[in-house]
Amino acid sequence: MTTAALPPAAPAEPAASTATHAGLAPATARRLATAERVLYGAGGVLTAVGPQTDVAGLHVAVLAAGAGAIGVLWRRTRTGGAGLLLACTRALPLLGLSGTYAAALIAPGYSWWETVAPVAVAAAAGLAAPMTRAAGISRAIENLPAVVEAPVQQDAGDYLSGVRVLWTAAAVTNGTDLTALHQPDPNRPAFAAVILAAPGEAVSSRLDTRAVAAVFDVPEAAVTLTSIPGSGPGRLALLVDPARAEEQAALDQDPVRLWWGQKVSGPGGAAPGMNLAAYRIEAEEGRATFRVEAAEDVELVLPRRKLARALGIEDPDLLMIGAAGLSGAVITIYRDHPLIHVREATAEDLTMREDGTIALGLRHDGRPARMPLYDTDLGGLTDLFVGAPGSGKSVALLHVITAERLSGIVSIVADAQGGMSLPEAKGRVYAFGAGLAEFGATLAGACALADYREQISTANGWGSFALGDPWALVNISLDEINRVIANDAEAPDDFKAWVVAMITRAQLTFRKLGMGIRYAGQSVHLEDLGDAEKIRANAKQGSVWLGRVNSTMTKRLASDMTSGEVEITPIPRHFGGGGDAEVEAAWNGEEAPTGPVTAGVAWHICGGIPALMRVWLAVKENRTYPNLIRLMESAVMPVLTPAEDAAFRAGYAEALPLAMDLLAGGDGSGGADGHQEHDGEAGAVAVRIPRPAVKAKPANLEAQILTVLAAGVMRNRDIRAALGADTPGGPKAGSVDNALSALFDAGKVIKPGHGKWAPLGWTPED
Structure with missing residues (x-):
């Protein structure tokens, strides 16, 4: 590509320009250095042998050469500057050899140093090649004054003036003018301008990128023509950047980009229109990272399994989509699964930061997987934790509950499995309801607590919650909820309806009262939780932890909680279980090798954006997790204020017999009468704790x-x-x-x- 017609760009700084003047051509420098080293070798031999001879003429010539060098240096000291530096560089070998020669003449007899010293001086001079290097420095310095003398502003003006001359001389530009002509980057041969047509006329359609490229003798790809917002067709913005065309040509020949275009972004690829913006290959770390940008006319869609298939990755779990926005994403391909090894949590990991988040584990790229426990704008949050047995759901919940205690958050936990799911939490959280009846009573106590906070807030004119002023954040974890409200749950329909009614109420009021709620189970269908749309909206503000579940549940929660740009695939039971190992083993009549179990690996969805992560390692000893217990007990257990405590316990006490009656097949009349009033702390507001109306939930x-x-x-x-x-x-x-x-x-x-x-x-x- 040629840019000969364009005048050369003006340099921004004279000092920077000197770097472009070569001292000597490489071949010339090598030839001069070889000849110079031969001379130094001969001089070293002469200096070692000459003093031992009686040739007076030789002695006089060597000593005169040394005296002459000293005289030249003396004259150079008067002018100083670069000339003195070059003279010293050239004179050092001659002075060293002549000085050694003179010392040998003066010393009586013969000594070993008279041979060693000349050889050493000659060898050092040969390595340095000072004459050749001085020649290169001299050549560079000779070019320096012309650059320094050229005024920078005048050069820039000459460059743009030359551009204007080329424009005026071209026939195709007749009737137009270049205005607002400037050079965006003084170090780059490029310029921008506005093409201005004659008054009342439009810029000719013949003046396209091809025509402009011909005017300046540059590649067509170097020219950009765009309309100007707010202006009519009489003005066009012009950018001419020849270097950009060369850079783009280099990118187009990049083998990685060619491979990506063929396999992914091109027609028939796995994700047409998903262009490769940048990439880096880190061989030592065993990964390659790609930044993808969707073309302007397509939506960002990244089908994970199709991408893995197209790129020749046998195990799709080795292809991670780490982040996705409206138009771009980061894709990482790993040699080995990055989540096989994680460490145990520390108190720092599980202590809530100012932004309300904790580090629940690690993302595939080594960054912390941050989960919000609280939102400074919204207040309490809604979370969903879903995972089959052995998926690590209970361990994930236990880390969250530990984080709540370390962060001063009041934890209320209800375990419908009789306390077997989270035994470590019993006695280490503010309230722990174990069993179906206790599950319902705990939720009722939380509703009573919300009633109390709502009455106080209304009386004081508060429209939102402030952390610690005057109450602590309260998070309610409802574990194994599928045992309560699922279609095949053992609980009677009236009990389900009562629980669902309280859940619906929680979604409407808990958030702005500083109370978060977390639903956890082996399978959670939003429709079973009552107000599915409200829960779906609230959960998108909080977190969804989607561990290993069946394919149908994965698809359903993925469609509920994400916008669909990133494909969420089911998590296999073992690392390496998502590839073709089983097919290969079946073909060879062997058993497929299995890697470690994927317990703790999950899709963590925050704000509709999914990321693959793994919860911190938890080592079990004697059927419990001692490290998490130690972390919990290292902090004082947060509790409610006395008035709040009275409201919660009154609600729990009233609801427990009602729950037991409903579970026994009754209609709730066996429990205490509703609408009782319980006085809080001395002089506090009376807390009205209604019994939720029991109405059989219609079959879905x-x-x-x-x-x-x-x-x-x-x-x-x-x-x-x-x-x-x-x-x-x-x-x-x-x-x-x-x-x-x-x-x-x-x-x-x-x-x-x-x-x-x-x-x-x-x-x-x-």
Whole structure:
């Protein structure tokens, strides 16, 4: 590519320009240095042998040469500057050899140093090659005055003046002028300007990038023409940057970029339009990181498994999408899984920072996986923790509960599994409800606490919560909630309805009263929690911890909690279990090797953005986790104020017999009468603790379908008719079809034929 027609760019600083003047060509410098070293070798031999001879003429010549060098240096001292430096550089070998020669003549007899000293001086001079180096310095200095003498401003003016001359001389630019002409970077041969047409006329369409490139004899890629906001067609912004075209050409030939374009971003690739903006390959760390930018006309979509397949990665778990925004993302490919090894948590990791977050574990790229316990603007948060047995859900919850105690947060925990899920928390948190009845009573006590805070806030005119003024943050963790409200839960419908009513109330009021709520279970369907839309919206402000669950649950929560730019894939049970190892083993008739279990690995979703992470290591001893217990007990347990404590305990005491009656099949009348008033601390406001109305929760759509299908095989239209689809009060026909598909994915119904559905276990004999 040539830019000969453009005048050379003016340098910004004279000193910087001197670096561009070479002293000597490399080949010339090598030849001169060789000749110089031969002369020094001969001089060393002469200096070692000459003093031992009786050749008077030789003695006089050597001593005269030394005296002449001293005389030249004396004259140079009068002028100083660079000339003196160069003279000294050249004179050192001659002075060293002549001085050694004179010393040998004066010394009587012969001594070993008379041979060693000349050889040493000659060898040192040969290594330094001072004459050659001085020549290079001299050549560079000779070019310096011309650059220094050239005024910088005049050079810049000459450059832009030359640009204007080329524009005026071109026929295609007739009738236009270059205005606002300037050089954005004085060190770069590029300029910007505004093309101005004659008054009342538009810039000719013939004046395109090709025509402008011809005017300045630059590649077409070096020219950019854009309209000016707020101006009409009589003005165009122009940028000419020849170096940019060369840089782009170099990028286009980059083998990594060519590979990416072929496999990913090009037509037929795994993610068309997902262009490679930058990359770095870190061989020692065993990873390659790619920054991806979506083209302007496409949305950011990164299908993880398709990308792994296209890039030849056998195990898709080795491809991580670390961050994703509206148009860009960072993708990392690892040689080995980065989350196999994590350390144990420290008190610093689990202590809440000013931004309300803790480090729950590590992300795949080594950064802390930060989880918010509190939001300075929103107050309390809603979290979801979902994971199958062995996925590490309980350990993750235990780290969070430990963090709450270290951070001065009041923890209220309810474990529907009778306390077996979180035994370490018992006695180490403010309240711990173990069992189904206690689960409901604990949640009721939290609602009573919210009532108290709401009354005090209303009386004082407070519209929001302030951390520690006057109350501490309270977080309620409801573990194994699927045992309470799921379709197949053992709890009666009236008990479920009561719990769901309190959950709905919590979503409406807890946040601004400084109370967060966390739902945890082996499977959590938002529809089962009551106000699904409210929980979905609130959980997007908090956190979703999605551990190893089945594929259907992964897809459902992923669609609920993310915007879909990043594909969330199920987490395998073992590291390395997501690739082709099983296929290879089956082909060879062998057992597939398994890596360590993936307990603690999860998709952590904050603000709709997912990232793969792993919870800190927890070492179990005697069926408990001593390090987490030690961390919890290292801090004083946060508690409620006396008035708050009275409200919570009164609510719990009232709700416990009600819960037990509901679980026994009663209607709640066996419990204490509702609407009792409990006085708080002396003189405090009376706390009204209502008993939630108990009303059997209507069966959801999936349960209704299962009831209808109990009669046997039915077609879609028959199922819709039986459910009153598209009738007043009935479901939508599309909702029925979606529910049927969900039941089929969950393995609860079968398809005996096209458009036909039957309950699980149905046989043709039926």
